[in-house]
Amino acid sequence: MRPLAFLLLLGASHLAAESLPISLPLWNGDAPEGDGKFSDSSKAKLTLHRAEFPNGAAVVICPGGGYGGLVTGGEGHGIAAWLNKQGITGIVLEYRLPKGRPYVPLLDAQQAIRTVRANAEKWKINPKKVGIIGFSAGGHLASTATVHFDTVETRAPNAVTGQSSRPDFSILIYPVISMEEGVHRGSKKNLMGENPAAGLTDYFSSQKQVKDNTPPAFLAHALDDKVVPIENSRMFYEAEKAHKLPARLLELPNGGHGLNGYKGPSWDKWQAESLVWLKEIKILE
Numbered sequence: 570m571r572p573l574a575f576l577l578l579l580g581a582s583h584l585a586a587e588s589l590p591i592s593l594p595l596w597n598g599d600a601p602e603g604d605g606k607f608s609d610s611s612k613a614k615l616t617l618h619r620a621e622f623p624n625g626a627a628v629v630i631c632p633g634g635g636y637g638g639l640v641t642g643g644e645g646h647g648i649a650a651w652l653n654k655q656g657i658t659g660i661v662l663e664y665r666l667p668k669g670r671p672y673v674p675l676l677d678a679q680q681a682i683r684t685v686r687a688n689a690e691k692w693k694i695n696p697k698k699v700g701i702i703g704f705s706a707g708g709h710l711a712s713t714a715t716v717h718f719d720t721v722e723t724r725a726p727n728a729v730t731g732q733s734s735r736p737d738f739s740i741l742i743y744p745v746i747s748m749e750e751g752v753h754r755g756s757k758k759n760l761m762g763e764n765p766a767a768g769l770t771d772y773f774s775s776q777k778q779v780k781d782n783t784p785p786a787f788l789a790h791a792l793d794d795k796v797v798p799i800e801n802s803r804m805f806y807e808a809e810k811a812h813k814l815p816a817r818l819l820e821l822p823n824g825g826h827g828l829n830g831y832k833g834p835s836w837d838k839w840q841a842e843s844l845v846w847l848k849e850i851k852i853l854e
Contacts (some may be wrong), residue, residue: 590646591617595680600665603672608665613677615684616661617692618649624656625695626852628740629681631714633705636667636674636759643831644704655844655853658694660685664710669762671769677715679734686732698852700738700784705797705826706756708744709775711804715739715786716778739786739853740843743794743826746801748774753797779808787840787846789819796826817846 602608630652632644641643641661649659664677682699689696702725704710718735745753748761748770761769771777786809790802802818809816819842821828824835847853 588619588621590649591619593617593664595664595677595684600673600680601676602670603676608673612663612667613680614663615648615681616663617644617648618653618659618661619692620653620654620656620658623642623658623693624853625693625694626656626698626847627658627660627676627685627689627694627700628652628687629699629701630659631659631664631701631703631707631710632661633703633707635753635755636706636709637755638666639663640704640707643827644707647831651840657853658692662674667760668719669759671761671765671773674710674760675713675717675822678710679718681730682714682718682734682736696732698737700740700852701736702742703744704742706745706760708741709756709760709773710744711736711739712741712744712746712775712786713778715741715774715784716775716780717772735782736784738784738847738850741786741788741805743790743797743828743840744788744801744805744807745797746775765824767845770797776804776808779805779812779814781812783809783812783814785809785815785850787817787843789821789843791821791824791826791835793823793826796824815850817842 593615595615599607630645630648632640632642645661649661652659662681664674667673685699686696701711701714720733720735745756748757788802788806790799792799806816806818819839821835828836
């Protein structure tokens with residue numbers, strides 16, 4: 570083989586290896602559950618999907634599943650592949666299922682965002698362009714990470730990586746938002762148990778927790794969603810607009826919950842419009 574051909578082949582092999590998904594544990598050792606408790610963290614992991622031509626943006630992906638399972642195909646790795654085509658790094662989060670331990674998924678989402686920022690240079694990511702996306706119950710998780718976060722200033726000096734867990738933006742697709750009105754009963758039961766402790770319902774009703782420093786959100790929801798009514802997205806959108814945040818709600822004419830199985834005009838519409846919105850808020854150029 571000629572030297573030039575060999576070098577080209579070597580370069581192509583290196584690029585191919587670099588673009589393969591990489592899985593890594595989310596926690597080192599036991600993971601926090603909240604309230605000072607810890608548990609085995611072996612089921613929490615990240616899968617990194619790098620874009621061939623990265624533009625610096627990255628998104629942590631939270632699959633749905635009613636907090637009782639994880640739909641990692643269409644709402645996980647499939648989303649990462651779509652993001653990669655836009656030059657965006659996709660990081661699929663396989664979060665621990667709560668089983669009545671309400672803080673566990675949120676702690677995992679916060680840790681995922683910190684991990685992305687801690688690896689920003691190695692993964693060719695701009696630490697100021699790290700967002701989160703979620704679907705259904707994963708949308709609820711993404712919304713809680715959007716309203717409940719800590720910054721570098723509020724982290725203890727020796728805490729995990731010392732990075733902020735505040736996402737720079739969020740994309741919420743047919744999300745569960747409220748734990749009161751229009752609630753998805755299965756998600757609520759799996760998250761908080763049969764008899765939630767005082768204050769939990771308010772804490773996990775994300776529309777009640779929006780503040781002036783909450784990141785901007787793009788929401789998309791079908792009008793004919795019978796599983797998670799569109800009022801969930803409307804409440805969060807109105808809360809963001811009340812705080813003058815650059816939010817957007819795309820009300821889709823049809824598709825139901827799951828938008829016709831992740832295909833068709835409504836599915837294509839939210840993907841196209843979310844990219845327009847990301848350009849409007851200067852995440853993409």
